[in-house]
Amino acid sequence: MSLLVPDRVRARVYSCQMKQETCSALAAAMAKPSRPADPQRIQAEDRTFFITSRTAEGKAILQTDRMADLFAEVLRGYMREAKFKVHDFVVMRNHVHLLLTIGSNMTIEKAMQLIKGSFSYRARTELGFRGEVWQRGFSDVRVRDEAGFRAHQLYIYNNPVKAGMARTAEEYPHGSLYLRSRKAQESRVAGSSGQK
Numbered sequence: 001m002s003l004l005v006p007d008r009v010r011a012r013v014y015s016c017q018m019k020q021e022t023c024s025a026l027a028a029a030m031a032k033p034s035r036p037a038d039p040q041r042i043q044a045e046d047r048t049f050f051i052t053s054r055t056a057e058g059k060a061i062l063q064t065d066r067m068a069d070l071f072a073e074v075l076r077g078y079m080r081e082a083k084f085k086v087h088d089f090v091v092m093r094n095h096v097h098l099l100l101t102i103g104s105n106m107t108i109e110k111a112m113q114l115i116k117g118s119f120s121y122r123a124r125t126e127l128g129f130r131g132e133v134w135q136r137g138f139s140d141v142r143v144r145d146e147a148g149f150r151a152h153q154l155y156i157y158n159n160p161v162k163a164g165m166a167r168t169a170e171e172y173p174h175g176s177l178y179l180r181s182r183k184a185q186e187s188r189v190a191g192s193s194g195q196k
Contacts, residue, residue, distance in 0.1 A: 090175035
């Protein structure tokens with residue numbers, strides 16, 4: 001039994017076999033992260049996004065305390081400069097998740113360029129890292145309401161727990177929940193020692 005293949009499909013298969021480089025480039029382009037943000041509203045009022053960015057080739061580049069701490073420091077630096085507001089984040093072995101709000105003077109592309117570029121530069125100069133750090137691009141989801149915000153926040157908190165890296169979200173040292181808990185605990189200790 002022979003299959004009836006339409007000529008246009010046969011032509012595409014033949015073309016793809018003849019132009020392997022073109023097909024490889026197409027496959028690479030299709031593997032890029034999702035970017036569903038509306039291009040007409042790239043710069044508008046304050047916008048909140050859930051972002052995921054992976055390391056180059058999915059390597060466990062971010063698994064050391066030094067790399068994870070450096071990523072958190074890069075975020076803190078841009079928050080001090082009021083470039084954007086990071087609500088929550090988690091640094092996993094081979095990716096990061098962010099929940100951040102940008103103002104009308106910033107695009108999500110620019111914010112991620114700042115974060116990824118600064119981290120890459122500092123990882124090379126301060127930690128001696130050699131090689132590519134990030135996969136090209138990133139994935140973003142526009143957060144439009146409180147329910148979406150909470151759902152993405154819980155996803156960030158539970159990511160290390162689901163990955164088996166911590167029993168509870170508060171125990172995982174490379175996320176905003178842990179850092180916030182630690183800061184609150186330090187404030188309580190400082191407050192109680194000031195009362196004595």
